[in-house]
Amino acid sequence: xxxxxxxxxxxxxxxxxxxxxxxxxxxxxxxxxxxxxxxxxxxxxxxxxxxxxxxxxxxxxxxxxxxxxxxxxxxxxxxxxxxxxxxxxxxxxxxxxxxxxxxxxxxxxxxxxxxxxxxxxxxxxxxxxxxxxxxxxxxxxxxxxxxxxxxxxxxxxxxxxxxxxxxxxxxxxxxxxxxxxxxxxxxxxxxxxxxxxxxxxxxxxxxxxxxx
Amino acid sequence: xxxxxxxxxxxxxxxxxxxxxxxxxxxxxxxxxxxxxxxxxxxxxxxxxxxxxxxxxxxxxxxxxxxxxxxxxxxxxxxxxxxxxxxxxxxxxxxxxxxxxxxxxxxxxxxxxxxxxxxxxxxxxxxxxxxxxxxxxxxxxxxxxxxxxxxxxxxxxxxxxxxxxxxxxxxxxxxxxxxxx
Numbered sequence: 001x002x003x004x005x006x007x008x009x010x011x012x013x014x015x016x017x018x019x020x021x022x023x024x025x026x027x028x029x030x031x032x033x034x035x036x037x038x039x040x041x042x043x044x045x046x047x048x049x050x051x052x053x054x055x056x057x058x059x060x061x062x063x064x065x066x067x068x069x070x071x072x073x074x075x076x077x078x079x080x081x082x083x084x085x086x087x088x089x090x091x092x093x094x095x096x097x098x099x100x101x102x103x104x105x106x107x108x109x110x111x112x113x114x115x116x117x118x119x120x121x122x123x124x125x126x127x128x129x130x131x132x133x134x135x136x137x138x139x140x141x142x143x144x145x146x147x148x149x150x151x152x153x154x155x156x157x158x159x160x161x162x163x164x165x166x167x168x169x170x171x172x173x174x175x176x177x178x179x180x181x182x183x184x185x186x187x188x189x190x191x192x193x194x195x196x197x198x199x200x201x202x203x204x205x206x207x208x209x210x211x212x
Numbered sequence: 213x214x215x216x217x218x219x220x221x222x223x224x225x226x227x228x229x230x231x232x233x234x235x236x237x238x239x240x241x242x243x244x245x246x247x248x249x250x251x252x253x254x255x256x257x258x259x260x261x262x263x264x265x266x267x268x269x270x271x272x273x274x275x276x277x278x279x280x281x282x283x284x285x286x287x288x289x290x291x292x293x294x295x296x297x298x299x300x301x302x303x304x305x306x307x308x309x310x311x312x313x314x315x316x317x318x319x320x321x322x323x324x325x326x327x328x329x330x331x332x333x334x335x336x337x338x339x340x341x342x343x344x345x346x347x348x349x350x351x352x353x354x355x356x357x358x359x360x361x362x363x364x365x366x367x368x369x370x371x372x373x374x375x376x377x378x379x380x381x382x383x384x385x386x387x388x389x390x391x392x393x
Contacts, residue, residue, distance in 0.1 A: 001336050001355050003243060006269050009355040009383070010276045011236035014227060016380045018280035082281045084294035152278040154298055211302075211391065212278060 018150070021081045025074070025147025029170070032143035036136040036171055044132060044178040053182070061104045062176040062187055069097040069195070070169030077144070077162035081151025083212075087158065097169075104184030123181035126190045132178075133171050133194035134201075140167035141202055145209055152212045160206010164199035171198075221288040228284060239272060246271050246296055253300045259307055265333035271299045273387045306393065339389040347382030350375055 001009075053059040072093040079085050113120065144163035153159035172191050181190075220238060227235035250264040250271075274295050282291045340348060346368075353364040354375075361379070365372045 001269075001333070001340060001351075003265060003268055003272070003333065005355040005358070006272060006336065007236065007239040007243065008358065009351065009379070010239060010272060011232050012354050012361060013276065013376075013379050013383060014232040014235045015230070015376065018277075020280060082283070082291070083278065083298060084290045152274070152281045152295065152298075154294060212274060212298075 021147065021151040022078050024150040025078065025081075025144065028143035028147040029140060029166075032139040033170070035139040036174060039136050039139075040132075040174045040178070044128075044175070046177045047180055049180075050177065053180075056182060058104065058108065058182040058184060059176075061100065061184065062179075062182065062191075063173060065097050065100045065104070065187060066169050066172040066176055066191070068100055068169075069094070070166050070173065072096055073162050073165035073169055077148060077159060077166055078151075080153050080155065080159045080162060081148050083152040083154050085154065087155075094165075101184055101188055105188060108184055117185060120181075120183035121185035121189050123183065123186040123190070125179050125181050126186075129175060129179060129181075129190040130194050130197075133168060133175050133191065134198050136171035136174055137164070137167040137198045140170050141198060141205075143167075145202070145205060148206075148210055149212075153206075153210050156210035157203045157207035159210050161199045161203040163206060164202020165195060167202070168195040168198035217287055217289040220292070224279075224282065224288045225284055228279070228282075239275075242275075242292060243268060243272070249296060250300060250303075253304060257304045257307070259304070263303075263307075266335045267300060267303045269333050269336050270303060270390055271296045273383065273390070274299055277384060277387055302391075335390055335393070336386060339386055342389060343382055343385055346370075346374075346378045347385060350378040351382045351386070354379060 047053065076087075076090045076093055079090050080087065108120075141164055144167050145160065148159050148163055151159075172195065176191075179186075181187075220241065223234045223238035223241070227238055246268050247264055250267040251261040254261045254264055254267070275292060278295065282288065340351060343351065349368055350364055353359045353367060354361070359367065361372055361375050365375045368375070370378075
């Protein structure tokens with residue numbers, strides 16, 4: 001097939017319309033979310049004192065942080081799905097969840113505490129957090145990669161890392177409603193570690209599957 | 213160059229809104245620029261430039277299958293050159309060279325005279341034979357025998373819709389096979 005023939009063939013296929021990347025990503029995440037939700041209710045479930053916990057600003061802050069992480073990662077990830085996209089100017093969106101976390105830590109510092117700092121940071125659920133968040137991330141990570149694969153990311157590993165962050169953010173949102181450790185110090189230590197793990201897996205897999 | 217970029221952007225907008233003739237013109241217009249850049253990339257990597265046509269076809273397929281990632285409010289050229297650069301690096305890497313491709317390779321080509329197609333490209337032709345029968349027959353008919361979609365449908369005794377589906381799937385599988393190489 002010479003190039004003129006190929007061009008004619010491509011032009012003949014012009015009527016085919018592909019969905020936008022954002023649409024495919026949203027669809028994939030929506031399809032995967034029930035799987036993570038099922039894992040959550042089968043193994044963890046919402047903490048029993050959730051009605052009282054909701055009045056604790058530090059409990060609520062966990063959701064603000066994890067949802068801000070997911071939203072920032074989805075926005076940056078979708079941007080990076082374009083071939084000419086650059087990270088510059090967009091990476092700062094991740095400062096929103098990080099800033100919320102720092103604000104939470106400083107807020108907690110100003111209040112009188114019953115427990116010493118180390119105890120609050122180590123918490124009671126670090127092992128569960130480190131297992132549950134990555135595991136519940138997996139279906140979402142697969143979905144995020146499928147969504148971004150529909151795009152044309154110039155840097156597959158980077159786009160994969162963002163896929164990891166969005167899935168970790170969503171999985172951590174579920175986990176936050178189970179976990180009784182509400183100290184921002186616990187979030188800073190274990191949620192961050194779990195997110196870093198999923199991000200690394202995303203980057204590794206992304207570097208293979210996100211090449212176009 | 214500004215004029216050329218505006219013309220490309222305009223053609224791509226028409227193409228997206230369904231104008232296949234504009235799309236054909238656009239692909240014809242970008243091909244010599246892509247070819248010159250591919251030759252320059254190969255030459256710099258110390259590779260024979262007669263392989264440039266394989267790279268050009270690789271880029272054209274990627275442009276076609278990823279055109280939904282182009283933002284119709286943005287200029288077309290930066291998007292095109294980003295894809296071309298990605299594919300050129302990929303091609304050179306597969307040939308065992310890891311080199312840095314400057315994006316200016318593409319922007320500069322305006323000054324160049326159009327380069328004629330050199331050796332006949334081999335990769336797409338080889339991969340064509342490995343496709344499922346329906347996709348191969350449809351691609352063969354439209355690409356090589358220059359048949360229209362309607363004629364192809366009549367010849368293969370299938371609907372025009374089925375031809376369109378097989379055509380698109382064929383291009384997708386062709387691209388996937390080229391990438392796996």
